[in-house]
Amino acid sequence: MDYNQPTKNFQKEVAEQCIRYLSIDGVIFGFHQNQLNVLLLRWKGTNEWCLPGGFIRKTESVDEAAERVMQERTGLNELFLQQFHVFGAVVRYDQDAVWRKINLNVDADSWSERTISIGYYALVEHSKVVPTPDFLTEECRWWPLDEVPGLLFDHNHIIEVATRALRRQLNDQPISHLLPESFTIPELQRLHETILGHPLDARNFYKKMMASGTLERLTERRAGTPHKAPYLYRFTRSESQA
Structure with missing residues (x-):
């Protein structure tokens, strides 16, 4: 051609x-x-x-x-x-x-x-x-x-x-743009680990994210998981629109 x-x-x-x-x-x-x-x-x-x-x-x-x-x-x-x-x-x-x-x-x-x-x-x-x-x-x-x-x-x-x-x-970046509107904490942690290139302690990660004030927990849970269905979260409006 x-x-x-x-x-x-x-x-x-x-x-x-x-x-x-x-x-x-x-x-x-x-x-x-x-x-x-x-x-x-x-x-x-x-x-x-x-x-x-x-x-x-x-x-x-x-x-x-x-x-x-x-x-x-x-x-x-x-x-x-x-x-x-x-x-x-x-x-x-x-x-x-x-x-x-x-x-x-x-x-x-x-x-x-x-x-x-x-x-x-x-x-x-x-x-x-x-x-x-x-x-x-x-x-x-x-x-x-x-x-x-x-x-x-x-x-x-x-x-x-x-x-x-x-x-x-x-x-300092709104990584909410990389995720769907709702997600679990483990899914958010895996995103951080993938970007950083190393594993993170799950308990410390959860505490840090909840203390940041950028997340809100939804009433829905993630269905179809092998363990207890985890809660879904989303970024607060100010964070997702950054």
């Missing part, structure tokens, strides 16, 4: 409508079956994967560009986004090698030799996402964080930096 014309149109649009040397790279986190997942794209005609991203239009702010990029890939209108790093090394990756892998015929006159990327991560409820590729890619799907393949550009490094930022900011 010939992708040359769409690629030429894309490069023309970037040259005319976007800030060529400034882009967004997005790490979209979802939590499913006790795994922290990230959303990745596969380039057309290849088995090469990358993060969602895009250039910033001349008529939009950086935050607006990040929101647009994430919305187009997830189908979600309301997203929690956090800017976490600027990637501006002089040489971030081998451009020629990347272009060869994805069969991208780059017009040097419409493409910047150097691009600075602003990294954002998004926290989303896994079940609500509709993974959607763009016109340069043909597959968009979730990958478990510990199974992410070698990615194009410097995107493995970007995921590592985003994960470290999420861990550092865990207590």
Whole structure:
């Protein structure tokens, strides 16, 4: 299949409508079956994967560009986004090698030799996402964080930096966005353990969460468990809307 014309149109649009040397790279986190997942794209005609991203239009702010990029890939209108790093090394990756892998015929006159990327991560409820590729890619799907393949550009490094930022900011971020509306305390604990990468003491975790004032217990219990049905909880309105 010939992708040359769409690629030429894309490069023309970037040259005319976007800030060529400034882009967004997005790490979209979802939590499913006790795994922290990230959303990745596969380039057309290849088995090469990358993060969602895009250039910033001349008529939009950086935050607006990040929101647009994430919305187009997830189908979600309301997203929690956090800017976490600027990637501006002089040489971030081998451009020629990347272009060869994805069969991208780059017009040097419409493409910047150097691009600075602003990294954002998004926290989303896994079940609500509709993974959607763009016109340069043909597959968009979730990958478990510990199974992410070698990615194009410097995107493995970007995921590592985003994960470290999420861990550092865990207590200050509304991780309610990663969970369904109601959940059990063990389910919430497993989410914390997955993000942090180590186990937590169940009794201390329960005391800490209840003392935080961010949870309220519901009258319903989780049915179908092998032991006594645990109570369901939800985040308070102020926490879930943060």
